[in-house]
Amino acid sequence: MVTTRLSPSLAPRRATRPRHARAALALAAICLLAPALGNAAGPVPTAPTDTLSSATVQRVVQICASCHGEDGRSLRPEFPVLAGQRSNYIQRQLKALRSEERFEVHRSGDMQAVAGWLDDAAIRSLGDYFERQIPLSGRPSGASADVLAEGQRLFIKGQPERGVRACASCHGDAAEGAASFPRLAGQHAPYLLQQLQAFQARQRPHGILMEQETAPMSPAQLQAVAAWLQTR
Structure with a gap:
């Protein structure tokens, strides 16, 4: 088995992120997301058709764009491209971040703060939205x-x-x-x-x-x- 040792920058942030910093991130997420989501922090919808209105989805997508780019077409290599991503996969990852099941590499703590204020309807709507977007086309990687x-x-x-x-x-x-x-x-x-x-x-x-x-x-x-x- 080949084991790759990650650099300190790739180490999990659970052990290194100060508690007050995580609290600040959570507070920022609340301030940004609460107006857009309305009742998202309330009872979690369970009906498969229970999704957010298109206007609300667009407001949440604008928040996502600050890291993941317009409509999920990230231009920054540290943030994944979401445009064209499978809805089921996006939903699974957001729920794993929300429950703190996923917490492994840099910036996932930031996403936990955001995902914590997304209910199932919001997660389903975001997954479906990004899956419909046109993904980035292939780009040179600089490799030989x-x-x-x-x-x-x-x-x-x-x-x-x-x-x-x-x-x-x-x-x-x-x-x-x-x-x-x-x-x-x-x-x-x-x-x-x-x-x-x-x-x-x-x-x-x-x-x-x-x-x-x-x-x-x-x-x-x-x-x-x-x-x-x-x-x-």
């Missing part, structure tokens, strides 16, 4: 042709002799995701690499499957896959 070819090979075919399964078997041949498996095509390479490292280091406890998938991969292989996916 050899590295990109290796990333493509690993994604499409894997490396069976080392126990590396093809990423496409879950995420689709075009990396567009399927059902609860996320879209990876066009995602920022630095963000993808960080998440792959977090899975390998077991810092995303709800990602048991990905822990197994990344365990036999070398650091160079993780980088190659991430670089290639940004170009899709």
Whole structure:
């Protein structure tokens, strides 16, 4: 098994974020989200059709845009692209952040503060909204042709002799995701690499499957896959 040691900047923030800082983030989220969500902090709706009005969704999306870009098309590599992402995946991640099941790498504490003020209707509406948006097209990653070819090979075919399964078997041949498996095509390479490292280091406890998938991969292989996916 190859174990990648994350740098201090990738260590979980639960142990390092001061309590007063988290409280300040939560207060900021309340001030921003409460007017937009109205009754979101009240009883949690359970009906599948119970979603927010389009006007309210747009107001919440404006808050998301401060980090994730207009309509989820993030231009900053530390923030994931949400446009075109699978709704089921977005919903699952927001609920995991809300319940503090997901807390592993930088800035997830900020998202916990935000997700804590989203009820099921808001989460469902946001997931559906971002899935409908046009994703970013592939962009050069700065990696060499050899590295990109290796990333493509690993994604499409894997490396069976080392126990590396093809990423496409879950995420689709075009990396567009399927059902609860996320879209990876066009995602920022630095963000993808960080998440792959977090899975390998077991810092995303709800990602048991990905822990197994990344365990036999070398650091160079993780980088190659991430670089290639940004170009899709």
